[in-house]
Amino acid sequence: MNAGKLTQPWDMAGADGLVAARALFGEAVDHLATFQSMETELEGLPCAVLRLCNRNFRLTYLGPLDRIVAELQLNLWVKQLAWMGTVVLPNQSSTIPLTAQDCSPILAQASVRAPHRLRGLPLNCAVPAQIVALPALIWHHPIEGQPALELHLAKAQIENLWRLIQSFSDGSVSLTTAHT
Amino acid sequence: MTTALRISTTDRFTDIPPPLGDVVAEYRIAPGDAMVKDRPWGAIAYSVTAGQFIQIIDVAGSQCSDFLAFGGEHYSDPLDATVTRTLTGLAVPQAGLPSKLFSQSMQPLTEVVQDTCGRHDSFLLACTARYYEDAGYPGHPSCSDNFNRVLAPYGIAPRPGWPALNFFYNTSVNGQGAIAFAEPLSRPGDYVLLLAHQDLLCASSSCPDDIDPANGWQPTPIHVRIYAAGQTFARGMGRRVAADLPLRLTQDSAFTPSIRQLTDDLAEYNGFWVPQTFAHQGNQAEYWALRQRAALMDLSVLRKFEIRGTDAFALVQYAFSRNLEKVVPGQGAYGCLLNPHGGIVDDGIVFCFSPTRYRYVGNCDTDRNWLRQIAQQKGWSVAVEAVDLHNLALQGPCSREILTALVPDVSTLSYFQFLESQVQGIPVLISRTGYTGELGYELFVQPQNGAALWEALMTAGKSARLLPLGMKALDRARIEAGLLALGYEFDDLTSPYQAGLGWAVAMKKPDFVGKAALEAIRHHPPRVAVGLVLAGPEVATHGQPVFAAGERWRVGQITSATFSPVLNASIAMAQVVPEYAEAGTAVEVGLLDGLKRRVSATVGPLAAFDPTK
Numbered sequence: 133m134n135a136g137k138l139t140q141p142w143d144m145a146g147a148d149g150l151v152a153a154r155a156l157f158g159e160a161v162d163h164l165a166t167f168q169s170m171e172t173e174l175e176g177l178p179c180a181v182l183r184l185c186n187r188n189f190r191l192t193y194l195g196p197l198d199r200i201v202a203e204l205q206l207n208l209w210v211k212q213l214a215w216m217g218t219v220v221l222p223n224q225s226s227t228i229p230l231t232a233q234d235c236s237p238i239l240a241q242a243s244v245r246a247p248h249r250l251r252g253l254p255l256n257c258a259v260p261a262q263i264v265a266l267p268a269l270i271w272h273h274p275i276e277g278q279p280a281l282e283l284h285l286a287k288a289q290i291e292n293l294w295r296l297i298q299s300f301s302d303g304s305v306s307l308t309t310a311h312t
Numbered sequence: 313m314t315t316a317l318r319i320s321t322t323d324r325f326t327d328i329p330p331p332l333g334d335v336v337a338e339y340r341i342a343p344g345d346a347m348v349k350d351r352p353w354g355a356i357a358y359s360v361t362a363g364q365f366i367q368i369i370d371v372a373g374s375q376c377s378d379f380l381a382f383g384g385e386h387y388s389d390p391l392d393a394t395v396t397r398t399l400t401g402l403a404v405p406q407a408g409l410p411s412k413l414f415s416q417s418m419q420p421l422t423e424v425v426q427d428t429c430g431r432h433d434s435f436l437l438a439c440t441a442r443y444y445e446d447a448g449y450p451g452h453p454s455c456s457d458n459f460n461r462v463l464a465p466y467g468i469a470p471r472p473g474w475p476a477l478n479f480f481y482n483t484s485v486n487g488q489g490a491i492a493f494a495e496p497l498s499r500p501g502d503y504v505l506l507l508a509h510q511d512l513l514c515a516s517s518s519c520p521d522d523i524d525p526a527n528g529w530q531p532t533p534i535h536v537r538i539y540a541a542g543q544t545f546a547r548g549m550g551r552r553v554a555a556d557l558p559l560r561l562t563q564d565s566a567f568t569p570s571i572r573q574l575t576d577d578l579a580e581y582n583g584f585w586v587p588q589t590f591a592h593q594g595n596q597a598e599y600w601a602l603r604q605r606a607a608l609m610d611l612s613v614l615r616k617f618e619i620r621g622t623d624a625f626a627l628v629q630y631a632f633s634r635n636l637e638k639v640v641p642g643q644g645a646y647g648c649l650l651n652p653h654g655g656i657v658d659d660g661i662v663f664c665f666s667p668t669r670y671r672y673v674g675n676c677d678t679d680r681n682w683l684r685q686i687a688q689q690k691g692w693s694v695a696v697e698a699v700d701l702h703n704l705a706l707q708g709p710c711s712r713e714i715l716t717a718l719v720p721d722v723s724t725l726s727y728f729q730f731l732e733s734q735v736q737g738i739p740v741l742i743s744r745t746g747y748t749g750e751l752g753y754e755l756f757v758q759p760q761n762g763a764a765l766w767e768a769l770m771t772a773g774k775s776a777r778l779l780p781l782g783m784k785a786l787d788r789a790r791i792e793a794g795l796l797a798l799g800y801e802f803d804d805l806t807s808p809y810q811a812g813l814g815w816a817v818a819m820k821k822p823d824f825v826g827k828a829a830l831e832a833i834r835h836h837p838p839r840v841a842v843g844l845v846l847a848g849p850e851v852a853t854h855g856q857p858v859f860a861a862g863e864r865w866r867v868g869q870i871t872s873a874t875f876s877p878v879l880n881a882s883i884a885m886a887q888v889v890p891e892y893a894e895a896g897t898a899v900e901v902g903l904l905d906g907l908k909r910r911v912s913a914t915v916g917p918l919a920a921f922d923p924t925k
Binding site: 148154248249253 | 577595600849
């Protein structure tokens with residue numbers, strides 16, 4: 133497995149988090165529930181928007197989101213979280229299988245806390261999970277047009293995740309990690 | 313090592329409820345100062361294995377039982393109430409989601425499966441020698457000392473005070489931060505049923521406190537039963553709504569098994585397990601499905617009462633706020649039941665089948681006894697019985713199209729009309745009513761047909777991209793539509809004129825419950841219901857103050873609030889003094905403590921969103 137270019141996500145949150153998201157992406161962004169996402173464009177560049185809370189959003193975007201949001205003069209922060217890393221498991225189907233047996237080995241090891249459900253997770257949805265003992269946000273969304281699993285986790289844990297994945301796949305997996 | 317004395321499971325106890333299942337051990341704990349020879353007193357320590365169930369029973373009522381659990385290797389990972397409160401977001405453990413009790417290392421030790429009391433303490437220590445010393449009772453037995461005694465054989469070091477989960481201990485934190493306690497709410501036989509998530513050493517006490525109301529000044533026994541693993545006990549919270557009604561455990565509706573396939577996010581509401589949101593879908597998508605297409609929701613929590621007899625009309629005409637003279641068979645009317653001082657007992661719909669048969673659909677189990685009481689006082693010949701019907705609401709602009717494909721006659725139904733028909737052979741009553749402000753219908757069905765009806769409607773709505781809808785989206789929709797909720801917009805101290813239901817009071821009727829009081833209230837109710845549109849995106853909450861703009865005094869308070877996606881505005885329902893109720897009046901809503909931040913708001917109609925239906 134391999135994957136294309138990956139960017140360090142932007143996070144934005146604050147009292148005007150939703151106001152900013154609506155200003156940038158239109159009303160469609162308020163159709164998202166928590167842990168749902170959409171693919172869109174911002175100033176001509178592709179952008180994936182994941183809603184984490186009522187007023188908290190995470191975006192994958194190659195442009196200068198901090199500058200764009202600053203122009204709105206709203207009450208929120210925008211930053212790239214220095215302690216958070218991103219890993220992509222590419223070529224996932226449009227829906228995560230309903231049973232652990234049908235999952236990739238790494239997903240079969242993942243668990244989530246109720247009321248979240250990992251099995252059957254559709255495209256453009258995310259879920260906080262534990263992969264063995266590693267806490268990660270599993271985000272199922274298209275990357276360069278192909279369904280993929282984008283994992284967000286502490287940078288300090290990426291090596292551990294890497295070792296875990298290799299142990300399940302006899303060292304045959306190559307990962308893409310985000311460049312900060 | 314000593315172990316608590318087990319009672320033979322063949323012993324029969326006549327002073328406690330019968331076992332819920334297959335019992336593997338049971339213990340009777342005498343009150344903490346009884347010191348009965350050869351019988352456990354004060355506290356016991358006992359082991360359970362993962363999957364077993366622990367039932368802690370308050371034998372005589374009003375008796376606290378503090379609880380400890382130790383998991384991990386060599387019992388090194390104790391139950392931690394602070395961890396539990398933090399992870400569950402609950403001050404008091406309860407059944408449902410979340411329901412687990414966690415250890416210091418954040419591992420689930422046990423889980424509340426059933427709880428018939430609902431009031432416990434997770435903040436205070438098990439009672440200590442220090443407490444009694446400070447009160448002038450040096451040497452008084454304490455739960456903490458009793459725990460030390462029974463845990464010592466397991467190598468667990470003593471503590472002067474054990475941070476326990478204190479079942480049946482009735483504590484509360486007041487607005488000033490003081491922790492108060494009072495006599496327990498538990499009645500004889502009340503219990504908590506826990507599921508062990510791992511092998512555990514547990515300890516339970518029968519609190520010896522006889523110097524204050526914690527045990528009603530009279531400590532009494534606690535009984536602990538251990539049930540075998542592998543059994544299934546329905547999850548439930550006990551609710552008592554009136555002194556003359558039995559305890560009611562949370563129940564599934566006829567649709568809940570189907571709903572559980574689609575979500576684990578269910579919460580107790582008015583005696584039923586109801587979905588909050590659906591997995592991978594979310595309340596936003598559910599909301600927009602309702603506003604743009606169609607949504608299906610389980611409203612079985614509504615209570616249904618059949619009113620039959622020669623004086624059925626007289627009863628509903630006298631008890632209900634609306635004039636039902638012109639409500640003909642096949643029609644319904646929304647209004648409220650009132651008490652003699654003009655307070656709203658309940659709101660609901662009266663359906664007319666004939667002059668001798670009506671059905672009232674409302675919110676309260678107590679409605680039956682209230683209607684019976686009125687009938688008895690008046691000497692009327694009428695029977696009022698609860699009806700076991702469960703109901704779905706199909707709501708949204710596409711609801712008529714979906715339902716007409718199944719029941720063509722639905723197309724002829726006007727607002728508040730109903731018909732009896734079949735959906736794919738399932739007998740149903742269909743009314744054109746709802747709680748969303750949208751075009752919509754409610755379908756009432758016998759419980760045994762619930763699953764089939766759910767499936768039929770979900771299938772019929774597939775092409776219209778119908779979604780099941782949970783309570784979070786429903787609450788947002790009903791606030792937009794200005795629809796009232798018991799406990800938020802009204803209670804039995806609120807008149808219809810304050811709640812925004814003045815239009816539903818037929819003052820021209822010769823007589824009805826509360827008429828004299830309402831005659832006096834109607835011309836100048838203390839507050840009236842209005843809608844507010846707030847400046848900015850922040851959402852107010854129930855109880856927050858509404859101020860006159862730029863002034864220090866309050867003119868009302870928020871009853872319900874939400875962010876309206878369809879209006880792209882933060883909106884609220886509020887009750888304000890009549891002088892500030894005129895549309896367009898500028899007011900301020902006090903957020904946080906009411907002082908730190910005030911947000912401007914404009915008074916408007918109660919219904920912020922009122923689509924054609």
